[in-house]
Amino acid sequence: MSKYYDTITELEKNKTNREYIIGWMGGYLQNPAREEQRVTEAYEAGYEDGSNDTTDSAAKWTS
Helix, strand or coil: CHHHHHHHHHHHHCCECHHHHHHHHHHHCCCCCCCHHHCCHHHHHHHHHHHCCCCCCHHHHEC
16 A cells, blocks of 8 residues: 555645546545546546556646
8 A cells, every 4th residue: 555655645745636636546446436527637637547557647737
């Protein structure tokens, strides 16, 4: 689980969009995706990256 915490800490340090981080957490933990009306583009990108155990799209969502 340390990869999980280390990745989230790194994303937060880089000021990555909160929706991306929440999506990444859900995808990494293999949680069901949000309901369609609550999904954002950042959430979807994070969910996909988390599901694939990567942060490839994070730079796009970092301010």
